Amino acid sequence: MDNIVALAKRRGFIFQSSEIYGGFNGFFDYGPLGSELKKNIRDCWWNDMVRRRDDVVGLETSIIMHPKVWEASGHVAGFTDPLVDCKVSKQRYRADQLFFSAVVVEGQTVGYVSVLESERTAEELQEKAESFKRKKAVQGKLAPVIAKDMTEAQPDEIEKIPSPATGEPGSLTPPRAFNMMFETNVGAMRDASSVAYLRPETAQGMFVDFKNVVDTGRVKLPFGIAQIGKSFRNEITPRNFIFRSREFEQMEMEYFIAEDADWSKCHQDWIAWCKDWLLSIGLPESHLSLYAHPKEKLAFYSKGTVDIMFKYPFGVQELWGIAARGNYDLTQHATASGKPMEYFDEASKKKFVPHVIEPAVGVDRILLAVLCAGYAEEDVTDEKGNVEKRTVLRLSPRIAPVKVAVLPLLKNKELLVARARELHTKLKRKYAVFYDDGGAIGRRYRRQDEIGTPWCVTIDFDTIEKDGTFTLRERDSMQQKRITEAELFALLDEQVY
Numbered sequence: 001m002d003n004i005v006a007l008a009k010r011r012g013f014i015f016q017s018s019e020i021y022g023g024f025n026g027f028f029d030y031g032p033l034g035s036e037l038k039k040n041i042r043d044c045w046w047n048d049m050v051r052r053r054d055d056v057v058g059l060e061t062s063i064i065m066h067p068k069v070w071e072a073s074g075h076v077a078g079f080t081d082p083l084v085d086c087k088v089s090k091q092r093y094r095a096d097q098l099f100f101s102a103v104v105v106e107g108q109t110v111g112y113v114s115v116l117e118s119e120r121t122a123e124e125l126q127e128k129a130e131s132f133k134r135k136k137a138v139q140g141k142l143a144p145v146i147a148k149d150m151t152e153a154q155p156d157e158i159e160k161i162p163s164p165a166t167g168e169p170g171s172l173t174p175p176r177a178f179n180m181m182f183e184t185n186v187g188a189m190r191d192a193s194s195v196a197y198l199r200p201e202t203a204q205g206m207f208v209d210f211k212n213v214v215d216t217g218r219v220k221l222p223f224g225i226a227q228i229g230k231s232f233r234n235e236i237t238p239r240n241f242i243f244r245s246r247e248f249e250q251m252e253m254e255y256f257i258a259e260d261a262d263w264s265k266c267h268q269d270w271i272a273w274c275k276d277w278l279l280s281i282g283l284p285e286s287h288l289s290l291y292a293h294p295k296e297k298l299a300f301y302s303k304g305t306v307d308i309m310f311k312y313p314f315g316v317q318e319l320w321g322i323a324a325r326g327n328y329d330l331t332q333h334a335t336a337s338g339k340p341m342e343y344f345d346e347a348s349k350k351k352f353v354p355h356v357i358e359p360a361v362g363v364d365r366i367l368l369a370v371l372c373a374g375y376a377e378e379d380v381t382d383e384k385g386n387v388e389k390r391t392v393l394r395l396s397p398r399i400a401p402v403k404v405a406v407l408p409l410l411k412n413k414e415l416l417v418a419r420a421r422e423l424h425t426k427l428k429r430k431y432a433v434f435y436d437d438g439g440a441i442g443r444r445y446r447r448q449d450e451i452g453t454p455w456c457v458t459i460d461f462d463t464i465e466k467d468g469t470f471t472l473r474e475r476d477s478m479q480q481k482r483i484t485e486a487e488l489f490a491l492l493d494e495q496v497y
């Protein structure tokens with residue numbers, strides 16, 4: 001992970017927000033290559049989800065909506081995470097990420113240990129328990145730790161659990177609900193009546209505008225409304241680079257179906273669609289898995305939620321949630337606004353509030369996944385037999401920030417440069433391309449490998465003096481072959497879509 005973060009910074013994918021002021025926790029900036037990569041992910045999703053389907057339309061709603069939207073949706077009352085404070089260090093923790101265990105020796109609890117959630121939560125607790133026993137010089141057999149998170153702590157345990165910040169007990173508070181919505185004030189008055197929220201999800205825009213789309217969009221059930229946009233959550237512990245941040249981008253789609261439709265089949269179809277889409281942008285199947293939320297943990301209105309999980313270097317984590325939400329949201333807005341949200345079905349002559357299947361994913365999480373899956377360091381042997389390290393980002397041509405690098409073999413040969421410039425200009429009309437004439441050709445290939453450019457073309461003397469072909473060098477295999485300009489455009493047309 002450290003190497004990926006370093007590469008992201010070094011090559012201008014991702015910077016800390018406000019870095020010159022020491023950064024701002026939970027906020028990030030996308031540099032020249034990162035913004036291209038992000039745009040490509042967004043564009044692929046939009047093209048596949050909206051333009052290439054006949055049953056999904058697009059929408060772009062405002063980030064700040066009427067505060068009543070968030071009352072009706074349940075976010076004002078319930079969009080919370082459990083928070084634990086350390087009164088001494090002033091650190092704050094998400095209770096479900098702070099784990100503890102009793103230290104039990106010969107059946108007696110002799111103290112408590114705590115750690116923050118990680119891939120090694122149980123092992124770390126065990127190590128801490130052993131070290132605790134040694135320090136306190138307690139004799140006897142230590143029982144294996146039982147990891148619990150702070151939401152499971154009994155009232156009498158809380159004051160005995162050490163704070164991860166100080167290592168001492170007595171300073172942690174009991175968990176309390178912390179609302180994650182960012183508040184702001186709209187208008188010149190700053191009082192309770194002017195409070196509004198930055199949206200914590202884009203989804204509510206689709207519900208609130210449902211009637212507008214039905215009345216104007218020539219849509220018939222089943223159909224979807226899709227939106228891409230920024231969402232904001234005051235996460236207690238933003239972490240793992242851009243995985244959990246306070247400002248992020250979502251790509252959400254609400255797929256409305258009849259009340260008596262086979263929601264389970266529709267849910268399964270969307271899970272399959274989302275997984276296929278992730279494969280189409282180059283994520284390896286081996287890193288993807290499905291997690292079905294247990295029935296007892298679902299919200300009362302939810303019929304089922306399945307997450308597509310991704311194997312990040314810091315663990316298997318949620319990438320894409322696909323939820324069957326019944327007709328809860330539309331019903332809530334109908335009740336709160338007094339405006340009906342029913343759909344009239346011409347075929348059955350029935351009026352009903354449609355149900356919805358919601359695939360919701362974060363652009364930043366996909367971007368992190370493609371960086372993690374694509375990053376490799378490998379030993380390669382050059383033509384002189386020297387072994388050297390190369391860092392390569394295996395990004396799909398669909399999303400790679402630069403599709404082709406155009407390299408004149410020598411920068412001081414006018415004819416080579418002129419032909420390279422000409423090709424570069426032609427390619428630029430359709431694709432993100434890069435012109436590089438600095439340094440040895442091998443070094444130029446390496447620079448492109450590191451940013452995920454799938455192909456390099458080199459203009460050499462044969463290009464000028466013989467048949468006009470140039471060398472195409474492929475990033476992953478490092479194979480080279482001669483290719484004509486028409487073949488290059490055909491290759492790009494097929495692979496970049």
Ligand code: GAP
Pocket residue numbers: 200201202203233235242243244245246248249250252318319320321358360361362363364365
């Ligand atoms: N409308 C449903 C909804 O927003 P969610 O599971 O809270 O559901 C959907 O969010 C997706 O948004 C997640 O699967 C994840 O990809 C992304 N996401 C959520 N919180 C995020 C955060 N703090 N930072 C980055 N991405 C986040």
